[in-house]
Amino acid sequence: MTTETAVPETRTPLRPAAPRGRARSRRQRAVMLLFIAPALVVYVLMVIAPSLQSVQLSLTNWDGINPAYDYVGLRNYQDILTSDRFWNATTNTLILGLGSAAIINVIALAVALMLDRLHRAQGFFRTIVYLPALVSGFIAATIWKYMLNFNFGAVNTVLRDLGFEGAAMDWLGDNDIVVGVLLFIICFTLGGNTTLIYLANLQSVPQELVEAAKIDGASGRQVFRYVTWPMLAGAVTVNMTLAMIAGWTIFDQVMVLTAGGPGFISETMAFFIYKVGFGEYRAGYGSAAAIVLFAVVMATTVLANRYMRSREVQG
Known part of the structure; x- marks a missing residue:
């Protein structure tokens, strides 16, 4: 009487995502950024930049008209x-x-x-x-x-x-x-x-x-x-x-x-x-x-x- 030896089942390891999938994902992100870019540029120029400049101006005695002003600190x-x-x-x-x-x-x-x-x-x-x-x-x-x-x-x-x-x-x-x-x-x-x-x-x-x-x-x-x-x-x-x-x-x-x-x-x-x-x-x-x-x-x-x-x- 012969006994059969159980052979352990081998599983194929998961393969990483295909490079083609990663490239497609990068292209999609690039396209989304291209659509967002015009609005982002306008927002930065019209909102973010003036807001940051107001921090600088808050440390000056600028009157709003004369281009010359002095820094007065706090x-x-x-x-x-x-x-x-x-x-x-x-x-x-x-x-x-x-x-x-x-x-x-x-x-x-x-x-x-x-x-x-x-x-x-x-x-x-x-x-x-x-x-x-x-x-x-x-x-x-x-x-x-x-x-x-x-x-x-x-x-x-x-x-x-x-x-x-x-x-x-x-x-x-x-x-x-x-x-x-x-x-x-x-x-x-x-x-x-x-x-x-x-x-x-x-x-x-x-x-x-x-x-x-x-x-x-x-x-x-x-x-x-x-x-x-x-x-x-x-x-x-x-x-x-x-x-x-x-x-x-x-x-x-x-x-x-x-x-x-x-x-x-x-x-x-x-x-x-x-x-x-x-x-x-x-x-x-x-x-x-x-x-x-x-x-x-x-x-x-x-x-x-x-x-x-x-x-x-x-x-």
Whole structure:
């Protein structure tokens, strides 16, 4: 009786990718770079290069016109950080940026929830909600400027006709309320996109989860808290980031409605940079303020995104 010896099976080692495949991949990357190159060149010349040059100019006393200037080191930054006018602009920017981001998101989410429950004419109401976003900030601010005029504005005219003479006030000239009026106008004009983003995410929530929660006895509030709200985490991150960036860089509304007044009361950081750089011919000082604004926007955006991303993971 003979026994057969088992011969171990030999496997052919995996061969590396063919050189032809690698060459094809390199050609594809080269073609993609060729398509990207024109836009990249324009972006570098129009955005990156001027941004880097502003860092250099922030260390000078350049007036924006005379080609001659001297380097003054960090003097511009020292003057900025010790300026009451700058800190007032910073405070206004924080109020308008964080305030508008919070208010817009709360109202937009509430409107999106109502639109999501509509079974008829949803497209019509969705269009109505989005219409303010189609109007440029400059035009919207101009309309509001006429409406809030103390003498002939529609708001004060209606109040006087209704017998509320004491309620008519100089909405854009009162130091105590002008920033609040700007906040209201900004929230009114920037909420359309936010509402549609929330509505799109609400309509993508799996209805099976909602129905299962209702069958288990969850109330409408519990369904929103434990099912719908976690599913909206990504939309909240996007909307809060966009709203904060828009709030930090508010310029059109301030320029048209108040021009930073009365005095410097309603200046924001963006308007402050424009005013000192182009209106007061202190381009070096304005460049330093722009660098500070960039640092503030980057820091707050990164911190807010980190917090909201962690919330998404937990959700």
